[in-house]
Amino acid sequence: MNSFKQPTLRINQADLMCKNGCGYFSNADWDGYCSKCHRSALEKERQKKLSSKPQKMSGFTKFEEKKRQQTDKKNKLIKTPVFRKTASGRDSFRSERQPEAIHNPEADRLTVEYLKTYVLPEQVNKDFFKKISYLYSMIVTEMDNNKPIEEVAELAQKYYINYSTRLNGHPLYADIDPNVRAEMLEFFEKFVMSSAYEYIFCPPTTNDEEKDLIIQNRIRKLSWVNAYHLDCCISETSMEVRELVYTAITDLIGLDSVKAPQEKLACVVRCCQSVVEILKSCQEGPVSADEFLPALIFVVLKANPARLKSNILYITRFCNDSRLMQGEPGYYFTNLCCAVSFIENLTAESLSMNSEQFTSYMSGDSNVISTWESALFACEGMHQLTQHLSLMKDLTERTATIKSRAEELREKMQSLKDEIKSKVATVIEKNPLELKPPNELQLKTPERTHPALREDEGEQASNFYTYNLQNLSVKIDQKSKFKLDLVADQKPVEGGSGNSLTLINYDIDVSDLSNESDLTPEKRDDRCLLDMKEESPEARLPPPLEPTAHYSGFAKQGYQIPSIPCNTGNKNSDTYKNTTNNGN
Amino acid sequence: MATTVHNFKVVLLGKGCVGKTSIVLRYAEDKFNNDHLSTIQASFLNKKLNIDGKRVNLAIWDTAGQEQFHALGPLYYRSSNGAIIVYDITDEDSLVKVKSWVKELRKMLGSDVSLVIVGNKTDLEKDRHVNLEEAETYASKVGALHWQTSAKRNEGIEEMFLTLIDKMLQREREIEDLQVTRQGSNHRKNVVVVDDEQVENQTKSCCGSNT
Numbered sequence: 001m002n003s004f005k006q007p008t009l010r011i012n013q014a015d016l017m018c019k020n021g022c023g024y025f026s027n028a029d030w031d032g033y034c035s036k037c038h039r040s041a042l043e044k045e046r047q048k049k050l051s052s053k054p055q056k057m058s059g060f061t062k063f064e065e066k067k068r069q070q071t072d073k074k075n076k077l078i079k080t081p082v083f084r085k086t087a088s089g090r091d092s093f094r095s096e097r098q099p100e101a102i103h104n105p106e107a108d109r110l111t112v113e114y115l116k117t118y119v120l121p122e123q124v125n126k127d128f129f130k131k132i133s134y135l136y137s138m139i140v141t142e143m144d145n146n147k148p149i150e151e152v153a154e155l156a157q158k159y160y161i162n163y164s165t166r167l168n169g170h171p172l173y174a175d176i177d178p179n180v181r182a183e184m185l186e187f188f189e190k191f192v193m194s195s196a197y198e199y200i201f202c203p204p205t206t207n208d209e210e211k212d213l214i215i216q217n218r219i220r221k222l223s224w225v226n227a228y229h230l231d232c233c234i235s236e237t238s239m240e241v242r243e244l245v246y247t248a249i250t251d252l253i254g255l256d257s258v259k260a261p262q263e264k265l266a267c268v269v270r271c272c273q274s275v276v277e278i279l280k281s282c283q284e285g286p287v288s289a290d291e292f293l294p295a296l297i298f299v300v301l302k303a304n305p306a307r308l309k310s311n312i313l314y315i316t317r318f319c320n321d322s323r324l325m326q327g328e329p330g331y332y333f334t335n336l337c338c339a340v341s342f343i344e345n346l347t348a349e350s351l352s353m354n355s356e357q358f359t360s361y362m363s364g365d366s367n368v369i370s371t372w373e374s375a376l377f378a379c380e381g382m383h384q385l386t387q388h389l390s391l392m393k394d395l396t397e398r399t400a401t402i403k404s405r406a407e408e409l410r411e412k413m414q415s416l417k418d419e420i421k422s423k424v425a426t427v428i429e430k431n432p433l434e435l436k437p438p439n440e441l442q443l444k445t446p447e448r449t450h451p452a453l454r455e456d457e458g459e460q461a462s463n464f465y466t467y468n469l470q471n472l473s474v475k476i477d478q479k480s481k482f483k484l485d486l487v488a489d490q491k492p493v494e495g496g497s498g499n500s501l502t503l504i505n506y507d508i509d510v511s512d513l514s515n516e517s518d519l520t521p522e523k524r525d526d527r528c529l530l531d532m533k534e535e536s537p538e539a540r541l542p543p544p545l546e547p548t549a550h551y552s553g554f555a556k557q558g559y560q561i562p563s564i565p566c567n568t569g570n571k572n573s574d575t576y577k578n579t580t581n582n583g584n
Numbered sequence: 585m586a587t588t589v590h591n592f593k594v595v596l597l598g599k600g601c602v603g604k605t606s607i608v609l610r611y612a613e614d615k616f617n618n619d620h621l622s623t624i625q626a627s628f629l630n631k632k633l634n635i636d637g638k639r640v641n642l643a644i645w646d647t648a649g650q651e652q653f654h655a656l657g658p659l660y661y662r663s664s665n666g667a668i669i670v671y672d673i674t675d676e677d678s679l680v681k682v683k684s685w686v687k688e689l690r691k692m693l694g695s696d697v698s699l700v701i702v703g704n705k706t707d708l709e710k711d712r713h714v715n716l717e718e719a720e721t722y723a724s725k726v727g728a729l730h731w732q733t734s735a736k737r738n739e740g741i742e743e744m745f746l747t748l749i750d751k752m753l754q755r756e757r758e759i760e761d762l763q764v765t766r767q768g769s770n771h772r773k774n775v776v777v778v779d780d781e782q783v784e785n786q787t788k789s790c791c792g793s794n795t
Contacts, residue, residue: 288605
């Protein structure tokens with residue numbers, strides 16, 4: 001199969017050409033015609049069919065037409081107006097109805113946008129859309145008749161002027177604000193051009209596509225050109241500058257993704273403004289054309305935007321002349337044209353190098369290790385590396401600050417410690433009554449044990465402590481010897497590493513101890529109480545029976561211990577009674 | 585007539601480093617204050633003026649002066665109404681460059697373009713290498729105005745631009761009249777000449793009040 005097919009593909013070049021001999025390549029899907037000839041052949045066929053059919057079948061033809069529109073999306077837009085104009089004699093009536101003829105996602109989107117932005121009388125909208133579809137169908141018809149694109153462009157330009165005078169002269173538009181009118185004219189252009197974009201952008205009647213490829217290849221060959229060659233001051237290694245160059249390149253590449261001429265022009269303006277920003281960050285003072293043009297050339301060379309030439313030609317042809325030649329957009333667009341023209345005609349001289357060097361670079365014999373290439377394109381990792389480096393730098397800076405802060409904190413703590421020490425020392429010096437503190441401490445101890453024992457009532461240990469402390473402070477206040485209390489509390493600081501921690505430990509230790517000491521009598525109490533309630537549990541009877549001798553001994557001891565506090569003593573005496581009862 | 589805006593495009597041509605950009609910046613200065621100078625985009629400047637009740641919109645296009653960009657000139661000065669060709673009075677070679685520019689402009693745009701030849705850097709009078717008389721005779725020979733300026737000292741720049749605007753307005757009227765004469769009325773031209781003189785006188789006073 002392959003061996004059979006390949007030769008035919010290779011040898012019979014003529015077979016690939018359009019049957020009509022128009023010089024374009026054909027496609028099997030188009031019955032051996034090129035796209036243009038296929039389209040016209042289809043139309044002819046349909047016209048024949050139509051003329052043979054009686055008029056009453058119009059309903060069916062419409063249906064048929066719809067069907068075809070679905071299958072042959074590309075052709076649907078031209079067919080409708082052309083067919084209507086030629087097939088039916090009611091041209092004027094048909095053209096009136098053409099506003100509905102543009103059915104194109106782009107047109108639909110723009111219609112919605114128009115209706116959202118402008119709230120205008122119904123009559124104005126009607127007229128606006130009528131004019132749009134008129135120009136649109138005109139362009140499409142002309143393009144279909146293989147008219148040179150320049151003629152079509154001239155037609156469009158004339159129509160812009162025509163509509164502009166209508167906007168400013170017609171009574172229908174008299175009530176509209178002049179600014180809105182200017183916007184409408186712009187929108188008019190945008191609408192028509194976006195809708196007819198497929199026909200007028202890079203049309204098959206021109207060699208725009210070839211030009212695109214030529215310039216693209218040329219730029220690719222010139223990839224070794226760097227800022228130094230162009231004698232412009234862009235510093236390729238600077239991070240900030242590179243980011244800006246990225247923005248400029250993105251703007252320039254965006255040129256191909258928008259449809260309306262003014263949108264494309266806006267892309268050019270944005271790109272050029274980024275270039276100005278680049279230059280501002282690279283040099284002092286205002287940016288002059290002497291620096292601007294080389295920088296723009298550099299950006300164009302590095303961006304190598306798709307279909308550059310087609311886009312430029314499209315803007316030149318279909319952007320409203322009055323706007324293109326004036327103001328900042330016009331200036332920037334001219335600069336872009338200049339940059340492209342410079343690239344096209346670039347010689348060794350224009351890069352101020354000898355021709356031998358130039359040819360060797362162009363042929364790729366000698367490679368230049370351009371900083372730009374290595375940093376931006378050839379090595380994306382480099383870019384990431386620099387990003388990471390900056391990140392690391394940021395991190396090290398942060399850790400340094402943390403370290404210094406920590407050191408600061410340590411110093412502060414040290415100073416606080418010293419301060420406290422010195423204060424303590426002064427206090428001790430001022431108050432030589434060192435004999436009293438031990439007395440107070442002795443006083444405190446029974447107070448602490450005393451409420452701890454009260455826990456039998458079922459209160460929590462923490463409550464105890466707060467209560468205890470309150471009691472203490474109150475008592476100290478009453479005695480008005482606050483300083484002495486301080487001495488007692490600060491004592492652990494001198495021994496420990498951190499004052500707060502030791503204080504906490506001190507508290508916890510005490511509480512634990514108290515809890516433990518509290519638990520033992522509690523347990524005993526509980527058991528006794530339970531036994532009381534159960535009155536006569538048989539299971540529990542044997543253990544008390546066995547250690548009767550111990551119990552009696554213990555009871556004697558227990559009797560002696562609770563004799564110190566009065567409250568617990570009573571209870572303990574009760575337990576003693578209980579145990580004796582159990583024993584009995 | 586009074587409400588129409590006169591849109592003029594003026595290109596700045598000349599060898600690199602003769603002070604094209606400085607001239608634009610000086611001219612822009614009465615609109616922008618000194619502190620904001622660095623924010624001005626010097627390569628393109630749009631200036632709205634009111635001269636004798638006429639609204640003039642002046643778009644000044646700076647061009648790259650380097651030799652390698654010389655070939656791009658036609659793209660820049662296409663459909664421009666005026667051209668300011670700058671030379672450096674201390675650099676004889678820059679005047680040679682002026683001559684080549686003038687030749688090119690006349691060839692491409694004919695007499696539609698109003699030319700001003702400007703000798704810049706008069707503050708460096710002691711280093712003068714260009715004969716003033718020679719330059720002036722050359723300018724009159726090619727139908728261009730000649731001015732001497734100093735961007736550094738802000739001398740003669742405002743005046744230079746105003747005379748250029750006058751010349752462009754005059755040229756515009758001449759073109760309009762030419763169209764009228766073609767249609768048949770021959771008397772218009774004389775009136776125009778008188779008009780011009782009036783305009784010139786009024787312009788100066790008007791601008792004085794403006795600035």
